[in-house]
Amino acid sequence: MTGTAQLQTYDFAGGxxxxxxxxxxxxxxxxxxxxxxxxxxGYQVPFASREMPMPYGWGTGGVQVTASILxxxxxxxxxxxxxxxxxxxxxxxxxxxxxxxxxxxxxxxxATIVQTRHRIPEKPLREDQIIVFQVPIPEPLRFLEPxxxxxxxxHALEDYGLMHVKLYEDIAKNGHIATTYAYPVKVxxxxxxxxxxxxxxxxxxxxxxxxxxxxxxxxxxxxxxIPPYTDVKSLDFEDYPFEVQKxxxxxxxxxxxxxxxxxxILDDKGGRMFVCSDSDYxxxxxxxGHTGPMAADPAAVHIGGGKQExxxx
Amino acid sequence: MYVAVKGGETAIRxxxxxxxxxxxGDTSVPALTLEQIAEQLSxxxxxxxxxxxxxxxxxxxxxxxxxxxxxxxxxxxxxxYRTTLPRFGYSExxxxxxMLVERRISATYxxxxxxxxxxxxxxxxxxxxxxxxxxxxxxxVPAAETAPVEDVGMPRxxxxxxxxxxxxxxxxxxxxxxxxxxxxxxxxFPADRDLRLxxxxxxxxxxxxxxxxxxxxxxxxxxxxxxxxxxxEVEVEFFAEELGFAVTLGTIKVTECQMVNQFxxxxxxxxxxxxxxxxxxxxxxxxxxxxxxVDRSLRWQELGEEPVAxxxxxxxxxxxxxxxQATGFVEHLKLPHYVDFQAELDLVRRMRDxxxxxxxxxxxxGNTQEAAE
Numbered sequence: 001m002t003g004t005a006q007l008q009t010y011d012f013a014g015g016x017x018x019x020x021x022x023x024x025x026x027x028x029x030x031x032x033x034x035x036x037x038x039x040x041x042g043y044q045v046p047f048a049s050r051e052m053p054m055p056y057g058w059g060t061g062g063v064q065v066t067a068s069i070l071x072x073x074x075x076x077x078x079x080x081x082x083x084x085x086x087x088x089x090x091x092x093x094x095x096x097x098x099x100x101x102x103x104x105x106x107x108x109x110x111a112t113i114v115q116t117r118h119r120i121p122e123k124p125l126r127e128d129q130i131i132v133f134q135v136p137i138p139e140p141l142r143f144l145e146p147x148x149x150x151x152x153x154x155h156a157l158e159d160y161g162l163m164h165v166k167l168y169e170d171i172a173k174n175g176h177i178a179t180t181y182a183y184p185v186k187v188x189x190x191x192x193x194x195x196x197x198x199x200x201x202x203x204x205x206x207x208x209x210x211x212x213x214x215x216x217x218x219x220x221x222x223x224x225x226i227p228p229y230t231d232v233k234s235l236d237f238e239d240y241p242f243e244v245q246k247x248x249x250x251x252x253x254x255x256x257x258x259x260x261x262x263x264x265i266l267d268d269k270g271g272r273m274f275v276c277s278d279s280d281y282x283x284x285x286x287x288x289g290h291t292g293p294m295a296a297d298p299a300a301v302h303i304g305g306g307k308q309e310x311x312x313x
Numbered sequence: 314m315y316v317a318v319k320g321g322e323t324a325i326r327x328x329x330x331x332x333x334x335x336x337x338g339d340t341s342v343p344a345l346t347l348e349q350i351a352e353q354l355s356x357x358x359x360x361x362x363x364x365x366x367x368x369x370x371x372x373x374x375x376x377x378x379x380x381x382x383x384x385x386x387x388x389x390x391x392x393x394y395r396t397t398l399p400r401f402g403y404s405e406x407x408x409x410x411x412m413l414v415e416r417r418i419s420a421t422y423x424x425x426x427x428x429x430x431x432x433x434x435x436x437x438x439x440x441x442x443x444x445x446x447x448x449x450x451x452x453x454v455p456a457a458e459t460a461p462v463e464d465v466g467m468p469r470x471x472x473x474x475x476x477x478x479x480x481x482x483x484x485x486x487x488x489x490x491x492x493x494x495x496x497x498x499x500x501x502f503p504a505d506r507d508l509r510l511x512x513x514x515x516x517x518x519x520x521x522x523x524x525x526x527x528x529x530x531x532x533x534x535x536x537x538x539x540x541x542x543x544x545x546e547v548e549v550e551f552f553a554e555e556l557g558f559a560v561t562l563g564t565i566k567v568t569e570c571q572m573v574n575q576f577x578x579x580x581x582x583x584x585x586x587x588x589x590x591x592x593x594x595x596x597x598x599x600x601x602x603x604x605x606x607v608d609r610s611l612r613w614q615e616l617g618e619e620p621v622a623x624x625x626x627x628x629x630x631x632x633x634x635x636x637x638q639a640t641g642f643v644e645h646l647k648l649p650h651y652v653d654f655q656a657e658l659d660l661v662r663r664m665r666d667x668x669x670x671x672x673x674x675x676x677x678x679g680n681t682q683e684a685a686e
Contacts, residue, residue, distance in 0.1 A: 017397065046499040051396040055389065056641030058648065081652045088648050090321040118652045136642070147628055149502045174664060180656035199656040219638050221499035245659050263655055277652055 020067040020100040026050055030068040030223070034214060037225035042187030043155070044138050049221040059092055059117060060218030062134035066096070066115050069130065069214070075103040077111035082119035082260065082277035089117075106280050118181075120202040122259050122281040125211035127228060133196040135217035138224065140184045140194040160192050163235065171240055180245070186233045187226055200234065201244045201260045207232040251276045252294035254285035266299050273299060336381050350374035359566075359595020360384055364636060365391025366496070366515045367398075368565050368594055385517075389637050396496075403492060405550040405559050409569045409592075410469050413546040416596070419470050420539040421573060427467030432544065433596070470541035471571045471588065480573060480586040502628045509611055509631060510604075514593060516634030518600040524624040525603035528610050533622030535609045537589065540573035544596045568593050570601035574609050579617050587616060 018024065026048075033047035052060040070076070076096055080089035084106040092115065093104050105111050108121040115132040125131055141151045144162045154160070163184060170178045177183075183200035187193045195206055196215060206213060206226060213226040226232060236242035250257045252273040259281065261274040273294050276282035286295075294300055337344065351358055351374040361373040365388035373391060380386035416432025419425055431437075474480040484506075493508040500508060513521060528535055546566050550559040570591035578584035589609025591601035610624040623629055633639060 021397075023397070023399075046501065048497050048499055051389075051392040051496075051637065053393040055644060056638045057643075057645030058641060060641075081649050085321045086649050087321045087325060090325055094322075094325075117648075118650070136645070147502075148632075149628065175667060176660065176664065178660065180660050181653040197650075197653050199652055201656070219642055245656060260652070261655070262651055263658065277655075 017099055019072075020070045020096065021053070022050065022064065022067045027068040030064055033223045034065065034068065034225060037214070037223050038212070038227050040191075041226050041230050042191030042193040042224060044222040044224045046221055047223050049218045052218065054091070054095070056219035057136060058088060059115075059134040061216030061223070062115050062117070062132050063092060063095065063216075064218055065132045065214050065216035065223060066113060067100075070096070070100055070102060070113065072102065074112045075105050075110055077105050077108060077114045079114065079119060079121070080117040081262075082121075083279040085279065107284075108280055118197055118199075119260070119277055120198060120205045122276070122278045124205075125209060127210045129211040131211050131213050133198075133213065133215045135194070135196045135215050135222070136219075138194055138215065138217040138220050138222040140192050155191060158190065163192060167235060167237070171237070177236075177240065184235050186235060188230050192235070193224065199245065199260060200242075203232075203234045203242070204244065247274060249274055250292055251282060252292045252297070253300055254282045254290045254295075255292035256282065256285055256290070273297070336379070345378055347371055347374040347378065350377050356596065357382075357384055359593075359597050360518060360600070361387040361391060363594040363597055363600065364388040364515060364517065365395065367391045367395040385636050385640050389640070392637055402551065404562065405552055407547045407549060407567070409543065409547055409567070410467070410472065411547070412467070412543055412569075414467055414543055415545040417467060417541065417543040417545075418539075419541045421470060425470065425473065467543070469571065471573070474540070474573065474586060478585065481576070481582075481588060483588065500631060502631075504627060504631055506608075506612070509627065510590065510592075510608060512631045512634055513591075513604045513607055516604070517636035517639070518597065518603070520634050520636065521603035521607055522599060524610070524630065525606035527622065528606055528624045533610050533613070533625045535589070535606065536575035537572040537606055537609065538574070539602065540571040542568065542570045542598055542601065544568040544598070566595055568596055568598055568601040570598070570605040572602070572605040572609055576616060587612070
């Protein structure tokens with residue numbers, strides 16, 4: 001009983017992980033869930049989400065979906081907040097470079113798989129592309145009814161009255177529907193779905209999108225999907241139709257209009273500048289010679305940066 | 314700058330380097346060895362093995378070292394490693410009655426077959442900082458006197474009660490029934506007891522402790538007695554199909570807690586004590602006891618009780634017990650959220666404009682009216 005514990009000895013030098021980290025059995029299980037999700041658009045398929053080497057809430061669902069569909073010939077684009085260079089996008093891209101050795105890119109048109117958090121690229125996606133969303137809370141009814149047992153029943157019965165009451169109360173109280181991101185949609189006339197916390201600005205893009213959309217929620221253990229060219233309608237009322245955010249000015253760097261902009265605070269005297277949230281889109285436009293009203297501003301050099309850092313490809 | 318601009322990659326690389334440096338600390342102080350951690354911080358190791366859901370002292374010690382002593386982070390490292398390991402199958406149920414006992418106490422009997430064995434415990438030590446320990450450099454640890462153990466066996470207290478029919482039978486399932494595994498199938502509700510126990514065994518010690526405590530303070534009272542707590546080594550057996558019999562894979566140290574709780578009986582069942590069960594890796598008695606109390610609380614439905622308290626709410630307890638999930642989601646708020654924040658900014662600005670505009674109009678019309686009067 002007593003005495004020194006017999007510690008197991010390890011050869012800590014060795015050790016290699018499977019292609020894209022997950023073992024093939026797990027990938028198969030996830031692919032089955034994906035196929036089921038595609039067959040029932042907008043339905044949340046429970047799956048045996050694995051513990052990943054990054055924390056829950058940091059994209060484990062998206063990473064598992066991507067790992068399961070990734071092939072050696074794929075080219076991966078990884079964005080967070082619309083940008084390829086945000087910290088977690090860099091980290092997740094590095095994960096796949098390390099475990100799968102696939103080609104990665106910043107260019108939307110070059111990618112075969114785009115994994116994203118909170119945005120959809122401005123450039124329309126094609127049929128030969130797949131977009132993978134990282135989803136924190138997949139259940140659109142969760143904040144109206146915290147119990148999974150209840151919400152699953154509501155989906156089964158197509159009982160979405162609660163959601164409409166919520167939207168109505170918003171209008172009665174605020175004069176607006178006070179949901180600006182994760183704006184609920186109805187997929188293929190059946191399931192109400194959370195499009196992940198993308199701003200509602202991006203909702204029109206998921207309607208009849210040419211690319212396959214896959215949504216992965218790791219902590220909540222759910223996968224759902226929207227097949228190409230599926231009707232996706234943002235919930236609204238006849239007298240209060242759905243509308244997206246509009247910005248009063250174009251992108252300060254590239255002059256793009258009708259794109260989603262980030263507000264960058266320049267100083268503590270109210271100085272600010274609006275720039276494209278989709279950094280690749282912005283760079284491409286600038287390379288084509290478009291310039292925005294603030295392109296000459298000293299701040300623009302800092303914000304727009306030089307050429308992108310080349311990653312090991 | 315941490316985001317938005319170019320350079321995230323370099324920043325992350327440098328952050329990792331800095332972390333490695335801080336982890337090591339002052340290099341004039343010798344580095345910790347895994348043996349030191351496993352031998353001298355055994356409670357930490359046990360907690361990390363339990364919540365990390367993987368019994369391996371070496372890896373747990375490594376995880377603690379790598380995590381700079383952050384035990385939840387260490388458990389996370391264990392989980393992320395565990396998930397990559399192949400599964401061969403499920404072991405036979407361990408027989409805790411055959412445990413090689415190092416500690417065994419019962420609060421319900423003064424004495425009982427096998428006796429009360431205090432073993433290594435903080436229970437009766439005075440919590441005075443031991444300044445001699447600060448200077449200690451070695452091996453002068455006095456040996457404890459041990460009495461020869463009579464070989465009378467050490468039956469579980471619940472079995473003694475069970476012989477008289479005073480406590481409900483331990484489980485109506487036969488040992489052959491398939492067990493649930495929430496690491497292979499997503500948890501769905503209502504969850505059966507096997508899954509609930511698995512969830513609690515992996516759950517956060519602090520969360521379970523608080524829930525168990527709440528039942529003692531009136532939020533779903535269960536009248537518990539610590540029927541028995543035992544800690545020691547048990548054999549793990551695996552039934553090998555090819556051989557046709559079970560083989561011993563090795564031994565693990567576990568703490569088992571059997572809570573004995575009141576039960577008034579019902580029209581269908583005579584009055585009898587009811588059970589709450591806790592089983593954890595290593596000597597983690599606080600967690601084993603908390604687990605047993607929460608397990609008992611979650612059984613309100615089968616025992617015909619009213620659900621009135623958080624500790625009885627299966628979906629609430631099981632959905633929030635896992636500290637790896639909890640810490641991930643809480644801490645993910647550190648990730649950039651500026652796209653969504655922009656959307657909120659836009660709406661708040663608009664609503665404020667409308668609010669001021671409305672007030673201006675009201676005031677304006679009010680003034681005109683006054684003037685007219």
